Amino acid sequence: MPDPRYWRKPFDSDKVKSPKGVVYVIKDRCKGCGFCVEFCPRGVLVLSVEFNKKGYHPPEVVHPDRCVNCDLCERICPEFAIYSLNQDEIIELAP
Amino acid sequence: MTVAENKKTIGNIPEHPKSLLLRMDRMPHIWCSRCGIGIVVGCLAAALEKAGLSPDDITITSGIGCTGRVAGYVKVDSFHTTHGRAIPFAVGLALSRPDLKHVVFSGDGDLVSIGGNHFIHAARRNQNLLVICVNNFTYAMTGGQLAPTTPVTARATTAPYGSFENPFCLPNLAISAGADYVARWTSLHIRRMTDTFEEALNREGFRFIEIIAPCSTIYARRNKLGTGLDLMKYYYENSEIKHDATAEELEIGFQTKIVVGKFVDKERPSYARAMNRHLGKILGKKYIPPEVGGPQ
Amino acid sequence: MSHTDVVISGFGGQGVIMAGIVLGKTISIFSDGFATMTQNFGPEARGGACTAQVVVDSDNPIRYPYVQHPKILIAMSQEGYEKHEPNLASDGLLLYEEELVEPHPGKRDQIKALGIPAARIAEEFGNPMVLNMVMIGFLAGTSNLIDIEPAKKAIAGCVPSHFIELNHRAFDKGYEYGRNKLEALKAAGSEV
Amino acid sequence: MHADPKGVLTGTHYLDGDHAAAEGACAAGCRFLAGYPITPSTEVAERCALRFPMIGGTFIQMEDELASIAAILGASWGGLKTFTVTSGPGFSLMMENIGLGIMMECPCVIINVQRGGPSTGLPTLPAQADMMQARWGSHGDYEIIALSPNSPQECFDLTIEAVNLSEQYRLPVMLMMDECIGHMTEKVVIPLAEEIDIVPRRWTREKPDTYLPYKPCDDLVPEIAPLGYGYRFHTTGLTHDQRGYPVLNAETQEECVGRLMDKVNKNAENIYHLEKHNLDDADVILISYGISSRVAIPAVGKAREDGIKVGELRLITVWPFPENLIRELAGNIKAFVMPEINYGQVVLEVERCVGGKCKTRLVGHAGGWVHDPESIYQAIKEVAQ
Structure with a gap:
């Protein structure tokens, strides 16, 4: 699915392999500010309907395939409640 | 830290990648939802990693207020001192341990109101400190009083009809006091902020970085600016990167344009270097450079 | 000399404390x-009243550090003289700068009063600042409180090295003036 | 541990109290002084400004006294022995961060060369009117250690003792001089470095993963971790637990503040430094400290000539106060007489401990001069009847 934010397809998009990221949300640490949802450049997230323990709506990953592990969600989260990992690293981590 | 070193888990997922730099046993922190301070802390942690520094290479000192609590959440040797005195405390740290990097994390009221005199003198002397100021235009922890940075017409509990007094423009203040390195970003500028922290960490002298950040609960609400998210969107739309900005352009009015960038980057010898050089020259062999603290 | 109380009085800038x-x-x-x-001095660096009290004992450490009735008063200003002369012990010694202090003659006969133009002598050395050393030399020459050699060692330890020689000469001059004065008094039949 | 010879100016000197205190700090191993000029204490800073570059010390003249005390706390955490020096107005400005030093348990020494107050008062003239400020000046409950020298030699000796006590018990220690002692010049004998005992910093031997910054040792004093060695500790002026983390509740307050009090009170017998003369058969005991102890000498002598049995108790350590000793003595004598250059400060503690068991007589005045010994003599005579 093409990302609506690209106004055109990059010339070298066939040669450059985009990194793949996997988003992790530490739900009970989230205070529902929505920064990650608002500023994720790939539209991976939405605020969930469910409440966490503190009554906030943590983000929910709705388009996992779009994540390019850009780190923005991790950096912009004031609560240290979300981050992404490179898919390759996760394989290493898995027991 | 790399992800592979991160053996801790939280629930069924790995702990946050910055968990070795932060006191995760103290999370969640006390800052409100939609507050910007946590972002700045996260960017400093990222900058430390990028700069190739270990947590044992730095200290963090803070004073009092919301931003003053930063020292309590970073997993480095950290000092939560008194209101306004983070800089002189860190001056002592820096002179006794010149082998480490010393960061002062401070709010606007702490740094330039009660601590204003220390700020200008540390800049004048070019003390070896990286001073990060999270400016949210108000005294948030005490409930939203008038700060030295509150823009004209913005409301505060102690300026219920709006402020009519001129605020400090912090980069201008730092520049005129002689700071070596002066930059400003908003809490939305996560990448540039991180890069600036990284660059500043690897330099000496008095380095001042102002981060404009949302106070959602107090400042935004009292001034009917929506939430912290609305302020973040406001930064997105109204900040302009201009590294050669004039003093006038750096001024911040109530909800006016915010000029960001790196405004000063010069090199003068730090206080400690100047002291060593000067006393060494005058006293010759009689000069014994300052002892460094710690176990012998 | 077992116990001797000394007061040195003048105004700031004369080197009272140094003396x-x-x-x-x-x-x-x-x-x-x-x-x-x-x-004892005021907040101003120059020109105010200034007093040094020195309690001397040849045998025992000083316990009470203040002077109530000095045995020796060195007066380098009229104000200092007026203030401290009434406390001078009845058999005391007054040493005064004779162009800056005008003692009240005949008031207390038993006090031995000796004047010296120390300021002029210091000026002749080309440095008015050595006035105090002239006075200390005068003290050495007119009393048995201090000897020349230890005094010169003390001076050497108190002034910058390139001023030691000048200060020693000023001391010598004061000492010589004092000795001559005593000789003259003796010759005139005074009890010394 | 012995003093580092490079800071020890061994020999016989003719020094005033201020300069002697500066030499004491050098000998004690102080290598950091942050200060702000103020009469009559400035000479201490001036001498260190001259001496420190040649002994590996750092002197910095800060922008004010608020900064001075903050900087010495910082440098102390950095691992150096530190001190600052001031007088009344500056001492007032330092109060807040003296509290921080107490709460963080930061070794450092504050020298106060007392002058007449309140406010700017008498910059060049003596008083002993900051004694209660030294005890109570910062807000909240705490115990403090304060010493009071009565000669330039003691300014040297007690500065070393103050630095040692601050390291031993991890708190700011006050050296309460007065203008008279600061500007009194006498022979000061500075011994060989190997004759000077130095208490080293109490560095922890605990490993970083088991280290707790505020876990007390047997003497109730916790050990310090050096910076940058992986301990990654946190310290705060907030009420904190053994981890150093803020915990803002009544139980933690009790544990935290209770120990700050106990570590001084329960070690008080090891801290007291008192000079006692003829206490055993005394009818009247003169209690004094600082310059007043020397001013009282002729009065005591005269009273003894009258046949009055006068004992002397000199408080070299003023805080902690020797409560038990005073209580004990009060039962055996007619009266305590206490000259102080104030309108009654430490005498209130004497009165409290006496609890009506004997008379307590203050000989006090507002400062600017030392007592006429006659007034002390008259007081002794009156209470002896």
Whole structure:
């Protein structure tokens, strides 16, 4: 699915392999500010309907395939409640 | 830290990648939802990693207020001192341990109101400190009083009809006091902020970085600016990167344009270097450079 | 000399305190005695009243450090003279700068009063600042409180090295003036 | 541990109290002084400004006293022995961060050369009117250690003792001089470095993963971790637990503040430094400290000539106060007489401990001069009847 934010397809998009990221949300640490949802450049997230323990709506990953592990969600989260990992690293981590 | 070193888990997922730099046993922190301070802390942690520094290479000192609590959440040797005195405390740290990097994390009221005199003198002397100021235009922890940075017409509990007094423009203040390195970003500028922290960490002298950040609960609400998210969107739309900005352009009015960038980057010898050089020259062999603290 | 109380009085800038230090150091470091110096001055650096009290004991450490009735008063200003002369012990010695202080003659006959134009002597040395050393030399020459050698050692330790020689000469001049004055008095039949 | 010879100016000197205190700090191993000029204490800073570059010390003249005390706390955490020096107005400005030093348990020394107050008062003239400020000046409950020298030699000796006590018990220690002692010049004998005992910093031997910054040792004093060695500790002026983390509740307050009090009170017998003369058969005991102890000498002598049995108790350590000793003595004598250059400060503690068991007589005045010994003599005579 093409990302609506690209106004055109990059010339070298066939040669450059985009990194793949996997988003992790530490739900009970989230205070529902929505920064990650608002500023994720790939539209991976939405605020969930469910409440966490503190009554906030943590983000929910709705388009996992779009994540390019850009780190923005991790950096912009004031609560240290979300981050992404490179898919390759996760394989290493898995027991 | 790399992800592979991160053996801790939280629930069924790995702990946050910055968990070795932060006191995760103290999370969640006390800052409100939609507050910007946590972002700045996260960017400093990222900058430390990028700069190739270990947590044992730095200290963090803070004073009092919301931003003053930063020292309590970073997993480095950290000092939560008194209101306004983070800089002189860190001056002592820096002179006794010149082998480490010393960061002062401070709010606007702490740094330039009660601590204003220390700020200008540390800049004048070019003390070896990286001073990060999270400016949210108000005294948030005490409930939203008038700060030295509150823009004209913005409301505060102690300026219920709006402020009519001129605020400090912090980069201008730092520049005129002689700071070596002066930059400003908003809490939305996560990448540039991180890069600036990284660059500043690897330099000496008095380095001042102002981060404009949302106070959602107090400042935004009292001034009917929506939430912290609305302020973040406001930064997105109204900040302009201009590294050669004039003093006038750096001024911040109530909800006016915010000029960001790196405004000063010069090199003068730090206080400690100047002291060593000067006393060494005058006293010759009689000069014994300052002892460094710690176990012998 | 077992116990002698000395007051040095003048105005700030005359080297009153330095004179006290040289006297105290002469006795407690370069002789075998004990000397405690206390000082009294106003907030201004120059021109205010300034007093050094030196309590001297040849045998015992000084416990009470203040002077109530000095045995020796060195007066370098009229104000200092007026203030301290009434407390001078009845058999005391008054040493005064004779162009700056005008003693009241005949008021207390038993006090021995000796004047010296110390300021003029200092000026002749080309440095008015050595007035205090002229006075200390005068003290050495007119009393048996201090000896020349220890006093010169004390002076050497108190002034910058390139001024030692000048200060020693000023001391010598004061000493010589004092000796001559005593000789003259003796010749005139005074009890010395 | 012995003093580092490079800071020890061994020999016989003719020094005033201020300069002697500066030499004491050098000998004690102080290598950091942050200060702000103020009469009559400035000479201490001036001498260190001259001496420190040649002994590996750092002197910095800060922008004010608020900064001075903050900087010495910082440098102390950095691992150096530190001190600052001031007088009344500056001492007032330092109060807040003296509290921080107490709460963080930061070794350092504050020298106060007392002058007449309140406010700017008498810059060049003596008083002993900051004694209660030294005890109570910062807000909240705490115990403090304060010493009071009565000669330039003691300014040297007690500065070393103050630095040692601050290291031993990890708190700011006050050296309460007065203008008279600061500007009194006498022979000061500075011994050989190997004759000077130095208490080293109490560095922890605990490993970083088991280290707790505020876990007390047997003497109730916790050990310090050096910076940058992986301990990654946190310290705060907030009420904290053994981890150093803020915990803002009544139980933690009790544990935290209770120990700050106990570590001084329960070690008080090891801290007291008192000079006692003829206490055993005394009818009247003169209690004094600082310059007043020397001013009282002729009065005591005269009273003894009258046949009055006068004992002397000199408080070299003023805080902690020797409560038990005073209580004990009060039962055996007619009266305590206490000259102080104030309108009654430490005498209130004497009165409290006496609890009506004997008379307590203050000989006090507002400062600017030392007592006429006659007034002390008259007081002794009156209470002896």
